[in-house]
Amino acid sequence: MKIFKKISKSEKSFFFMAPALAWQICFFLLPLLFVIQLSMCTNLFQHATMEYFLEVIKISHFFVIFRSLLLASITATCCLFIGYPVAYYVALCAPARMKSKLMFLIVLPFLTNLLVQVYAWFFILEKHGVLNKFLSLLGFDFGHLLNNQFAMYLVMFHVYLPFMIMPLYSSLEKINIRLVESSLDLGASYFQTLCRVIVPLTIQGIKTGFFLVYVTSFGEYVIPSLIAGQKKYFVGTLISEYFFIGKDWHVGAAFTCLSSATFIISILLYQVALHKLVNRLQRV
Amino acid sequence: MFKFINFSRSALAVFVACIYIFLYVPIVVLVLYSFNQGGFPDAWTGFSLHWYQDLFHSEEIWRAFLNSIIVACTSSFLSVTMSLLLVHGLRHYKQNLVPLFYANALIPDIVLAVGMLALFSCLFIPLGLTTLIAGHTLLGLGFAMPIIKGRYDELDKSLIEASLDLGASMQYTFFHVIVPFLYPAILVAFLLSIIISFDDFLISFFCSGSSVQTLSLYIFSMIRSGISPIVNALSTLLLIGSCFMLLIMMMFQRNLFRD
Numbered sequence: 001m002k003i004f005k006k007i008s009k010s011e012k013s014f015f016f017m018a019p020a021l022a023w024q025i026c027f028f029l030l031p032l033l034f035v036i037q038l039s040m041c042t043n044l045f046q047h048a049t050m051e052y053f054l055e056v057i058k059i060s061h062f063f064v065i066f067r068s069l070l071l072a073s074i075t076a077t078c079c080l081f082i083g084y085p086v087a088y089y090v091a092l093c094a095p096a097r098m099k100s101k102l103m104f105l106i107v108l109p110f111l112t113n114l115l116v117q118v119y120a121w122f123f124i125l126e127k128h129g130v131l132n133k134f135l136s137l138l139g140f141d142f143g144h145l146l147n148n149q150f151a152m153y154l155v156m157f158h159v160y161l162p163f164m165i166m167p168l169y170s171s172l173e174k175i176n177i178r179l180v181e182s183s184l185d186l187g188a189s190y191f192q193t194l195c196r197v198i199v200p201l202t203i204q205g206i207k208t209g210f211f212l213v214y215v216t217s218f219g220e221y222v223i224p225s226l227i228a229g230q231k232k233y234f235v236g237t238l239i240s241e242y243f244f245i246g247k248d249w250h251v252g253a254a255f256t257c258l259s260s261a262t263f264i265i266s267i268l269l270y271q272v273a274l275h276k277l278v279n280r281l282q283r284v
Numbered sequence: 285m286f287k288f289i290n291f292s293r294s295a296l297a298v299f300v301a302c303i304y305i306f307l308y309v310p311i312v313v314l315v316l317y318s319f320n321q322g323g324f325p326d327a328w329t330g331f332s333l334h335w336y337q338d339l340f341h342s343e344e345i346w347r348a349f350l351n352s353i354i355v356a357c358t359s360s361f362l363s364v365t366m367s368l369l370l371v372h373g374l375r376h377y378k379q380n381l382v383p384l385f386y387a388n389a390l391i392p393d394i395v396l397a398v399g400m401l402a403l404f405s406c407l408f409i410p411l412g413l414t415t416l417i418a419g420h421t422l423l424g425l426g427f428a429m430p431i432i433k434g435r436y437d438e439l440d441k442s443l444i445e446a447s448l449d450l451g452a453s454m455q456y457t458f459f460h461v462i463v464p465f466l467y468p469a470i471l472v473a474f475l476l477s478i479i480i481s482f483d484d485f486l487i488s489f490f491c492s493g494s495s496v497q498t499l500s501l502y503i504f505s506m507i508r509s510g511i512s513p514i515v516n517a518l519s520t521l522l523l524i525g526s527c528f529m530l531l532i533m534m535m536f537q538r539n540l541f542r543d
Contacts (some may be wrong), residue, residue: 012373013372013373013374013375013376013377014373015373016369016370016372016373017369017370017373017374017381019365019366019369019370020366020367020369020370020385020425020429021370021381023362023366023421023422023425024384024385024388024422024425026418027400027403027418027419027421027422028387028388028396028422030399030403031396031398031399031400031402031403032395032399034399034402034403034406035395035398035399035402037402037406038402038406082303085296085299085300086299086300086303088296089296089297089299089300090300093293093296093297100534102304104530104534105304105307105308106307107530108526108527108530109307109311111479111483111526111529111530112311112483112522112523112526113482113483113499113500113503113519113522113526114483114485114500115485115500115503115504115507116311116314116503116519116522116523117310117311118507119314119503119507119511119515119519120310120311120313120314120519121310122507122511123310123313123314123317124309124310124313126511130309130313158306158307158310161303161307162307190292211390212390215390215391215392216392216393218392219392219393219394219395219486221393221394221485221486221489222485222486222504226504226507226508235394236392236394236486239394239398240394240489240490243398243401243490249402249405252398253398253402256394256395256398260392260395263392
């Protein structure tokens with residue numbers, strides 16, 4: 001009797017879990033399989049061919065992937081090095097009553113529509129924009145500030161900085177301040193304390209923030225297509241071009257697979273590199 | 285030595301202040317220009333609300349707004365309900381299935397969007413509001429699940445047993461013990477999923493087809509076709525909306541972003 005009860009219990013809880021799991025399988029796992037299928041077969045029930053992959057393997061495509069990897073790496077690295085001091089200040093230096101207000105101001109842009117943020121930059125960078133007006137007061141004239149790489153990196157950095165600061169803040173908040181004090185009392189310099197105590201204690205936050213920014217900025221479509229102009233292709237812009245303008249879905253899917261594979265390899269490499277970096281820091 | 289500490293601390297404070305200014309200058313300029321009498325390239329010509337009036341009279345924006353609201357509310361409701369059921373069902377299992385759902389937030393959006401488009405077109409499902417809701421629910425799951433699971437783990441399991449021992453049915457316990465305890469987490473998860481659905485561009489771009497427009501898609505097409513101060517007014521209202529949402533969320537869960 002007891003066994004029957006147990007079975008029905010776990011069956012019942014499986015019934016509870018079923019909707020979420022079914023949703024995850026239908027709209028997450030299945031789509032990924034369909035991309036692979038689309039990149040290898042002309043029809044739903046046909047033998048696989050490699051022709052789409054062969055079409056995708058071109059030097060120019062590797063340049064596109066490389067450019068996207070570079071974009072993601074630069075954005076994540078800049079956000080890390082500039083976000084860390086900000087998170088450090090808010091978590092450990094700011095007065096207690098200011099903390100939640102300062103964090104509010106960090107989280108608000110994160111919850112604001114991405115397009116609103118990108119749109120706001122037009123007012124700064126346009127030909128008649130605020131920055132140009134300011135510069136002309138000082139006697140400079142740069143003309144159009146939009147549609148170049150620098151502007152794109154600036155907007156990327158602006159949009160993704162909160163993604164970095166939030167996990168860093170949460171891990172810095174958990175640091176026991178006595179550990180820092182004892183390190184200083186025992187004669188370590190500020191720099192040594194930072195490298196040997198604070199950074200290793202927050203490695204989880206660094207990892208989360210870095211990969212959050214890295215992953216989301218790799219497939220970025222909006223910012224490159226609105227700010228960088230039409231000259232340069234990134235992974236996101238090229239994929240959407242294959243799907244919407246070229247209507248060549250098979251090649252587009254093959255390119256998606258290829259770029260995802262490259263991307264996953266780059267993530268594994270970064271993980272190793274981050275560990276090595278922290279190990280080296282601890283020896284400073 | 286003390287002088288050095290003071291110096292580096294104030295240097296850090298100045299640096300942080302600069303970053304805050306950098307984060308907010310574009311937004312402040314955007315809000316200011318939404319009250320400008322003239323259009324954008326003009327200088328400041330005086331305070332006026334007529335862009336807001338135009339915004340309220342624009343039928344296209346209202347339709348997009350309505351679509352966004354429908355999609356956001358439905359998908360948030362679905363994702364929160366499913367998370368709640370999953371988390372509740374999980375209590376009999378040793379394994380934690382929640383990391384499975386992190387992938388939704390941790391995969392480049394474009395891959396997900398392309399996959400869904402491939403799925404829908406291979407199975408001949410017409411694109412529209414339903415496909416949008418399916419996609420946004422998936423996005424919402426990745427955020428709602430960890431939040432609700434975190435709160436559920438704090439629940440004292442003996443409360444459930446006490447309720448059952450005292451003769452309440454499982455259903456009664458679920459609605460009168462578990463759900464009230466999870467209430468703040470449910471609300472936060474719901475609001476966050478709404479914001480994420482409003483914010484999403486790529487999945488809407490790929491899965492909406494040509495018939496349905498959401499606010500994100502509308503703003504995107506407006507930016508493409510040239511700047512119009514109506515979008516300023518719209519952006520300002522969206523900003524105020526997310527401000528409110530965040531305030532409510534902070535009220536209900538102090539350590540929301542400490543996970």
